[in-house]
């Protein structure tokens with residue numbers, strides 16, 4: 268459930284009509300609902316309340332500092348993959364002691380900053396990374412807390428571009444090699460091997476791959492214990508899917524029930540790194556129809572939102588729900604449209620073959636756009652990135668001003684004469 272509903276035939280974000288919001292902030296514009304974000308985070312926190320568990324929101328899903336701050340106030344931890352994301356968390360008032368540092372290409376300078384602020388754990392993805400982290404920690408006179416990200420070779424049954432837990436994927440350490448590499452890590456003087464980590468993919472709509480993974484990780488924990496390495500922390504990553512169309516993904520409570528059953532009697536803390544399931548349905552992208560272009564072959568609605576604003580449809584052929592902000596009938600009547608942006612790419616579309624009753628000037632909302640929406644946006648075609656607005660009840664806050672050409676050009680210069 269979210270807090271985007273129609274009232275008097277106009278779509279609202281909480282108590283604010285999107286027509287008013289578009290008037291004030293312009294389009295394209297990302298709109299987030301604070302109540303929805305809080306509800307989604309709390310679904311995890313409540314589900315795991317009976318066991319020591321760290322919920323680390325995956326910053327990459329939506330990294331605006333206002334979003335991070337709303338979650339930090341609820342006690343959320345954060346999963347980061349770069350020093351940029353770490354600085355966002357710190358700026359947002361997040362607690363570094365609740366930060367997991369994931370990602371397979373951490374630079375020494377990033378490790379240094381994370382050690383300086385005292386993060387919870389590094390999720391290390393290769394033997395080479397272990398040596399680098401050991402060296403950096405040694406130079407700083409620190410001990411780095413470490414989990415190894417294990418690749419369990421489980422099929423997450425999701426889009427191939429967002430599946431990460433198969434042996435052919437670049438992520439993690441092959442589970443067959445894990446004991447050997449744990450033994451290396453255990454001997455390195457500046458590392459404290461505390462946990463096992465994994466993340467098998469994103470937009471999972473079944474629990475079975477998670478549970479198969481869990482069983483493999485527990486098997487590894489027992490093997491490690493047999494060679495004298497005690498694991499105190501299990502990080503199961505993110506990946507729980509959301510409904511974009513007709514998917515029926517499991518709720519955090521169902522997931523928790525099964526995991527807590529499996530973890531019974533074991534002295535391990537748990538961690539999760541949900542991104543999409545917290546942010547996706549807490550945000551939408553509001554865009555305006557510039558022109559209708561109807562030919563003998565196709566009807567196009569040319570909109571002011573484009574693939575640079577929201578790349579998921581172009582990149583993954585992802586289907587996103589697109590609805591009119593106002594349900595009032597138009598003189599045009601209902602037709603099937605491809606919703607295309609102004610970018611010079613055939614792949615620049617947000618939706619295809621959508622039956623809509625719209626006319627030029629109308630507003631549309633792309634639903635479930637809160638995750639991997641703004642964070643994957645770009646300046647392609649020198650377009651300014653969209654504004655971001657947070658709604659809280661009947662209040663609205665501009666949490667990121669629309670970019671300007673001056674922002675885009677800052678840092679560029681022509682050659683001297």
Ligand SMILES: Cc1ncc(COP(=O)(O)O)c(C=O)c1O
Pocket residue numbers: 325328346369370466468469470504505506507540541542543544
């Ligand atoms: C290491 C890691 N953790 C967490 C996430 C968040 O995943 P999701 O948004 O599917 O919950 C990702 C992205 O898939 C990831 O790569």
Ligand SMILES: N[C@@H](CCCC[NH3+])C(=O)O
Pocket residue numbers: 327429469470579638639643
């Ligand atoms: N960006 C992807 C998900 C990738 C998750 C990153 N680990 C999406 O929009 O679905």
